Amino acid sequence: MKFVDEVRIQVKAGDGGHGAVAFRREKYIDRGGPNGGDGGNGGSVIFQADPQLTTLLDYRYQQHHRAKSGEGGMGNDCNGRSAEDLVLRVPVGTLIRDEDTGEVLADFNDPGQKVVVCKGGRGGLGNMNFATSTRQTPRFAQDGTPGEERTLRLELKLLADVGLLGFPNAGKSTLISIVSRARPKIANYPFTTLVPNLGLVQYKDGLSFVMADIPGIIEGASEGVGLGHQFLRHVERCKVLIHLLDMGTETEDRDPLRDFDTLNTELRKYSEELSHKPQVVALNKLDLPHALERQESVTRELQRRGIAVFPISCATGLGMQPLLDTVAEVLFTGRTDKLQVERPPAPRAEKKVSAKVARKAPAREAPVKKAAAAKKATKTASAKKAPVKKAAAKKAPAKKGAVKKVAAKKAPARKAPAKKAAAKKAPAKKGAVKKVAAKKAPVKKAAARTVRSGAGKASGAARRRRA
Incomplete structure (x- = not known):
């Protein structure tokens, strides 16, 4: 008919x-x-x-x-x-x-x-x-x-629960013939289906739904190109859309991602409400070798957009049950969780962030470098001052030696005056030595030597008195 x-x-x-x-x-x-x-x-x-x-x-x-x-x-x-x-x-x-x-x-x-x-x-x-x-x-x-x-x-406008969308020769007629008793015309050339076909799909637990095979829609269909919007009206009443992507096409002007974007653009031009209907994206003809080669790139690109992908093969029946389970869940429960996936992090954004961090890093490290330079400056200053202290400490024993020599030379000539002179001169020199030690307190070795030298002088004076 x-x-x-x-x-x-x-x-x-x-x-x-x-x-x-x-x-x-x-x-x-x-x-x-x-x-x-x-x-x-x-x-x-x-x-x-x-x-x-x-x-x-x-x-x-x-x-x-x-x-x-x-x-x-x-x-x-x-x-x-x-x-x-x-x-x-x-x-x-x-x-x-x-x-x-x-x-x-x-x-x-x-x-x-x-x-x-x-x-x-x-x-x-x-x-x-x-x-x-x-x-x-x-x-x-x-x-x-x-x-x-x-x-x-x-x-x-056909009353169907599920509508099949896709470019000509994408496998829509084959899919509806597998899941239902509909027997549309199937051939290996485009525009085989010239009229919509309805099929009743018997699902689990006595549930069923009507699936419509919509004839192939091409670019410009919303403006009347090809079969035009003559068949786009049949999609308006569908609750769920199955979007079939032809992964086995070998022509230069056909690409699965380009077909996906083109068909969605035509739906949006025809009706804004139609473009918001839930879509189940299925990659068809994965039984072909060249279709498997491009599966990974197409899947990765669609997942980057947050769209879940269902790999199927209408010729071999691969992936039919997961596809029907997802369609039934959306149709009977209204849940669309399985139609969306979490988008992977964009690599371009990471590069931009790392570049910004690299630009800001020198500004943050500047105070650290300044502190390090200040520490180095203090170390160099202390290193330069240390030899002066050591030199002063070395000069102090030289003075002690001179005092001992003078006392030894004068002792045989005049013992009594020598003792008094030694007694009078020793405290003065000790005081001078103590003042030098007090000024150069950081050098502990020099102060210790001065104390010992003073104690030695006192013990020598006591021995002479006993004698």
């Missing part, structure tokens, strides 16, 4: 029947009075959603639909028969729009849903309804009102 998802039709409701002008004429009855009946109501045009239909093919070849008009009134108080309503059945998911105003008149989402699009005309009243005490013979009746007439545009 040919798939038709958009038609333009003209519908008209039935007109109401006219009221009758009649008078009672019977033998032996004079002036029977008016007895004209009312006209019947015209039939309305009603659209009803039928789950057994999947196409608008019936309205492609029959574009004019008219409901019957009501019958006119008759004499003897007989009213006209009302016409039956015209019920037009359409597939579930049909959108009815007024062609002239663009107003949406009905949107069928539930099976069996009914909407009156054109209301039938009301029947006119007969002359018996206009008889009064002052107007006993009315010779007029009321005409029926005409029914509504409209030009409508019917758009079919």
